[in-house]
Amino acid sequence: MKYLLIVCTLFVGGISFSQDNIILKTGEEIPAKVLEIGTSEIKYKKTSNLEGPTYSVSKADVFMIKYENGTKEVINAPQSTEPKTSEAPKKETDEKPLNTGEKKSYIEKVRQIQSIDPGFSFYVGNAWLGGNGISKPVIGFDVRFPRKNVFVRGISVGARVSIAGTDNAAYDSGVYSEVFAYTVNVKYIAPIPVKVIQPYFSFMAGAAMRNHYNNYSYSGDFIGSDVIPVANVCIGSNFMFLRHFGAFVETGYFTTGYINTGFVLKIGKAAKRKSIQ
Known part of the structure; x- marks a missing residue:
């Protein structure tokens, strides 16, 4: 026990x-x-x-x-006391890097090409009118909308002043008309991934003041003047050999068919052309 x-x-x-x-x-x-x-x-x-x-x-x-x-x-494993290498947060942007070496989609290429195109453009040239061979000057400018969408960013608005000559019918009847046209234009730049060529479509609307003479020049007797509305549709293209300077050619209809040729000067910030693949 x-x-x-x-x-x-x-x-x-x-x-x-x-x-x-x-x-x-x-x-x-x-x-x-x-x-x-x-x-x-x-x-x-x-x-x-x-x-x-x-x-x-x-x-x-x-x-x-x-x-x-x-x-x-x-229950809780001990954590490493070694400081972690801090990484700067990546900044999110609407545009992807210009030169990544990877294959890009059609839309990405268009956005990159248009990023080298400044937003403010001046135009100066000659208007070759109808079959009478009369050459008259044309000047104008346009401003592109802010770039948010690949299609919207290809639209610009501007103004233009041109001096036109007489149309064929008036020319044949011995009447000379000097026409000063003042127009506002809306231009749609075709979204294509090409650096140099920038095709566009434009619509112009405004008014024109016509001075009529009974001869083929100002030496004839003044007959009178009138103001007529102007509506014009044309197609054309800029050829930007440099980032800020190039040439343009366009054709359309305004009282008579015409072809405009001349130079274009673009002002504004633009990406360097060599950074585009």
Whole structure:
């Protein structure tokens, strides 16, 4: 009976001293009996008072639990203390890099080509009119809309002043008419991925003042003048041999068929041509 009592005492004593250890990230150890490991906290009782209150500790503060049977469970592995190399945030832009070496879509090529085209253009040239061979000057300008869409960015508005000669019918009847036309034009630049050639369609509307003479020049007697509305549709193209300077040619109809030729000067910021693939 005496020996049985000794064995029971040792057994109970072994149970009372067996325990779990909760090791915090700070290195502190909590002798405990782990009751529950939840999603955000760990519940336990202190081994010094197993019949006492239940305590809890945040899982975020716990590094590891050592159980009484010798097994270990890591709750939060230690993180590296080495500083991370900071990377500057990439700036998001509407335009992709001009020279990436990768194959680009048709729309991307158009946007890149048009990025080398300044937005303000001056025109000066001659109007070759009808079959009578009369050459008269034409000057004008246009401004492109802000570039947001590959199709919208190809539209510009501007104004033009031209001096026209007599049409064939009036010429044959011996009447000379000097025409000063003032027009506003809307131009649609065709979205094609070509650096030099910039084809366009334009519509012009305005008014023209005509002075009539009974001869083929100003030396004839003045007959009278009138003002007529002007509406004109034409097709043409700019040929930009340089980023800011080139030539243009267009053909259309305004009281008589005509062909305009001349030079174009473009002003404004533009990407360098060599950066375009």
